[in-house]
Amino acid sequence: xxxxxxxxxxxxxxxxxxxxxxxxxxxxxxxxxxxxxxxxxxxxxxxxxxxxxxxxxxxxxxxxxxxxxxxxxxxxxxxxxxxxxxxxxxxxxxxxxxxxxxxxxxxxxxxxxxxxxxxxxxxxxxxxxxxx
Amino acid sequence: xxxxxxxxxxxxxxxxxxxxxxxxxxxxxxxxxxxxxxxxxxxxxxxxxxxxxxxxxxxxxxxxxxxxxxxxxxxxxxxxxxxxxxxxxxxxxxxxxxxxxxxxxxxxxxxxxxxxxxxxxxxxxxxxxxxx
Amino acid sequence: xxxxxxxxxxxxxxxxxxxxxxxxxxxxxxxxxxxxxxxxxxxxxxxxxxxxxxxxxxxxxxxxxxxxxxxxxxxxxxxxxxxxxxxxxxxxxxxxxxxxxxxxx
Amino acid sequence: xxxxxxxxxxxxxxxxxxxxxxxxxxxxxxxxxxxxxxxxxxxxxxxxxxxxxxxxxxxxxxxxxxxxxxxxxxxxxxxxxxxxxxxxxxxxxxxxxxxxxxxxx
Ligand SMILES: Nc1ncnc2c1ncn2[C@@H]1O[C@H](COP(=O)(O)OP(=O)(O)O)[C@@H](O)[C@H]1O
Ligand SMILES: Nc1ncnc2c1ncn2[C@@H]1O[C@H](COP(=O)(O)OP(=O)(O)O)[C@@H](O)[C@H]1O
Numbered sequence: 001x002x003x004x005x006x007x008x009x010x011x012x013x014x015x016x017x018x019x020x021x022x023x024x025x026x027x028x029x030x031x032x033x034x035x036x037x038x039x040x041x042x043x044x045x046x047x048x049x050x051x052x053x054x055x056x057x058x059x060x061x062x063x064x065x066x067x068x069x070x071x072x073x074x075x076x077x078x079x080x081x082x083x084x085x086x087x088x089x090x091x092x093x094x095x096x097x098x099x100x101x102x103x104x105x106x107x108x109x110x111x112x113x114x115x116x117x118x119x120x121x122x123x124x125x126x127x128x129x130x131x132x
Numbered sequence: 133x134x135x136x137x138x139x140x141x142x143x144x145x146x147x148x149x150x151x152x153x154x155x156x157x158x159x160x161x162x163x164x165x166x167x168x169x170x171x172x173x174x175x176x177x178x179x180x181x182x183x184x185x186x187x188x189x190x191x192x193x194x195x196x197x198x199x200x201x202x203x204x205x206x207x208x209x210x211x212x213x214x215x216x217x218x219x220x221x222x223x224x225x226x227x228x229x230x231x232x233x234x235x236x237x238x239x240x241x242x243x244x245x246x247x248x249x250x251x252x253x254x255x256x257x258x259x260x261x262x263x264x
Numbered sequence: 265x266x267x268x269x270x271x272x273x274x275x276x277x278x279x280x281x282x283x284x285x286x287x288x289x290x291x292x293x294x295x296x297x298x299x300x301x302x303x304x305x306x307x308x309x310x311x312x313x314x315x316x317x318x319x320x321x322x323x324x325x326x327x328x329x330x331x332x333x334x335x336x337x338x339x340x341x342x343x344x345x346x347x348x349x350x351x352x353x354x355x356x357x358x359x360x361x362x363x364x365x366x367x368x369x
Numbered sequence: 370x371x372x373x374x375x376x377x378x379x380x381x382x383x384x385x386x387x388x389x390x391x392x393x394x395x396x397x398x399x400x401x402x403x404x405x406x407x408x409x410x411x412x413x414x415x416x417x418x419x420x421x422x423x424x425x426x427x428x429x430x431x432x433x434x435x436x437x438x439x440x441x442x443x444x445x446x447x448x449x450x451x452x453x454x455x456x457x458x459x460x461x462x463x464x465x466x467x468x469x470x471x472x473x474x
Contacts, residue, residue, distance in 0.1 A: 007137045015320075020152050020153060033349075034349060045320060048322060099353060173425070180426060223430065224430040227426035227429055235461070
């Protein structure tokens with residue numbers, strides 16, 4: 001079981017890097033183009049959500065756990081101490097949640113004091129198992 | 133000054149992921165295609181060298197320090213405790229060193245007990261400053 | 265991301281071509297761009313996405329916000345040549361019902 | 370990486386097309402592939418790299434090793450349609466002097 005971990009600045013300009021790394025991994029695992037796309041979207045929207053959620057966020061941690069060639073868990077979270085919740089978060093956050101739930105096979109939200117602090121996403125190479 | 137850090141299994145199959153992440157970052161910084169290519173090559177060969185150097189290596193750490201839009205330091209190293217030196221390392225290691233020195237603007241080798249344990253590579257967006 | 269536009273006087277329409285990736289980083293630029301067009305001519309907007317590789321929720325938000333403004337003067341926004349996997353994002357979010365969309369063959 | 374080959378009886382040459390990326394992960398596969406060709410026909414090798422996007426030191430090592438075997442029977446290895454930034458890797462390592470190389474326009 002291989003693991004990859006990346007810490008990157010929680011800034012909009014680095015979400016494209018998170019997508020490329022994710023796509024590279026899913027491609028290496030032999031995921032189909034559609035599944036690669038789904039995973040990229042899920043990771044990117046999870047990042048968007050967290051950047052939107054906390055006004056003092058500085059770092060995003062993305063942790064990939066490859067359980068097999070067609071089964072990957074990706075955890076996206078704000079590492080370390082609590083961050084200040086952004087009271088004016090934009091309406092797109094609702095869209096993000098919607099999209100993540102739809103493209104992933106499984107999503108667990110890490111909720112602390114009523115606020116989502118991280119996502120754990122399962123994606124299988126065999127297409128979208130779940131669909132509500 | 134932004135920093136990105138990635139830990140990945142020190143296995144041949146993940147070098148393509150290291151290249152994609154590197155290319156994504158250099159692209160975000162606005163490096164030219166040639167400079168992106170150079171940085172990708174340098175990081176990939178540094179990974180090759182270390183995988184070849186140690187017979188019990190498990191993890192590679194790549195740390196990017198973005199000093200400005202046209203100046204990035206990349207450190208590639210074996211994190212943690214000493215690893216067992218591979219006595220039969222292949223001849224391609226010589227090629228790796230040659231290539232790294234040529235495509236980077238500056239290379240520092242971290243040498244410990246006579247063995248290279250890591251590389252610190254400077255690449256500037258303004259082309260190859262140094263050339264020997 | 266790259267935005268190109270041509271004003272078509274005959275049918276009162278802005279033809280806009282989007283290419284590359286639209287995400288949380290450059291969506292503000294798209295918003296500014298679209299608002300500037302609407303200020304210039306209160307017309308319909310036809311967005312060609314033949315070279316669009318990615319759009320995230322932030323980009324969708326910009327389209328929604330533009331649509332609201334365009335509807336204020338009874339205009340329309342049509343999106344054409346969407347790649348199937350991007351169209352999927354529109355259907356997931358229900359936006360396929362809000363915009364007139366045409367998918368790439 | 371993808372390897373395709375055709376044996377050309379007339380000029381005693383293997384025409385090999387390499388595409389994708391050759392690196393430490395798949396270079397062993399390239400080595401096995403080339404050695405199998407040499408076993409089948411002791412001919413020259415013409416490698417077309419028009420779709421090759423990357424080659425690392427490990428891949429170069431495989432080419433060197435193949436060349437050594439081909440030279441044993443006085444054959445040649447010619448590399449054509451190299452992209453300029455890959456050709457650069459050949460010049461850095463001095464391999465531009467060892468192989469006959471033709472760069473993409
Ligand atoms: N239903 C919705 N779903 C997702 N995002 C939305 C929705 N409605 C508006 N938005 C986005 O939320 C933000 C605020 O919307 P709006 O009140 O129209 O403000 P603005 O006038 O700045 O566009 C905008 O960026 C808009 O694109
Ligand atoms: N001058 C060289 N520079 C870099 N790599 C080389 C050089 N000569 C040989 N190699 C590589 O080192 C390895 C060992 O070479 P060689 O002795 O020819 O063994 P083999 O018979 O397995 O090809 C091979 O993978 C070869 O490609």
